[in-house]
Amino acid sequence: MGFLDNMGIWIYFIIFFGKILEVTVATVRVVLINRGEKKIGAFIAFFEILIWLFVTGTVLDGFQEDILRVVVFALAFSIGNYLGSWMENKLAFGLSSIQVIVPNNEQSHELLDDLRQSEFAVTIIKGQGKDGERDLMVLHLLRKRIPEAMKIIHSHLENAVIIINDVKTLKGGYIKK
Known part of the structure; x- marks a missing residue:
């Protein structure tokens, strides 16, 4: 050279x-x-x-x-x-899945309403934890929207159990790529 x-x-x-x-x-x-x-x-x-x-x-x-x-x-x-x-x-390319484990109470119902008002698709699965009934909220979202979802979740329940996973493929549902 x-x-x-x-x-x-x-x-x-x-x-x-x-x-x-x-x-x-x-x-x-x-x-x-x-x-x-x-x-x-x-x-x-x-x-x-x-x-x-x-x-x-x-x-x-x-x-x-x-x-x-x-x-x-x-x-x-x-x-x-x-x-x-x-x-x-x-x-923040791609998709993610957030799972939120919350007590089945009024706060979790308010959280669900706020998430849906912010145009997050949320599926609720009923479960049983050590301390009683729990709701498992499952959200599939664009990775760019994770901070927005986290802010809403923490505004309602600071001690919620939150699991975030990357999603490689998603077919059907509410998200449009």
Whole structure:
């Protein structure tokens, strides 16, 4: 990579920020593919591999004379993983399921009404817990709406048992993808 030979300190910035970008994009791509967004994932993969080839080629071209390139590359890889997982969490692709175990009382009925008024689909399953009758509320929702649902749940019952799971496939029901 002859045009990068006389870059001086800038080569480290190119490696550092290029690798962070590549790993962040790779993390988002993997999540998209795992959540069924194969076409978008494949499109992103094209740009990811271009960045990877450029950055990795830059490191391999001169690492024997300049070991600092390898250290910068490894550091950027770590930071890119962190940023990729942070970004994926903010983008919140996909679907989730929330299960809420609550006592069968007036508070839980008010919670149910508020959730439904906020356009959450809620299914109630009757159960028996150690301390008496319980309702199991099951919600399937877009991951982006989890904070909204949690806020409503906590406003009614701070000590409710809450289980959140990722959903890969959902057919039928109330959610429109």
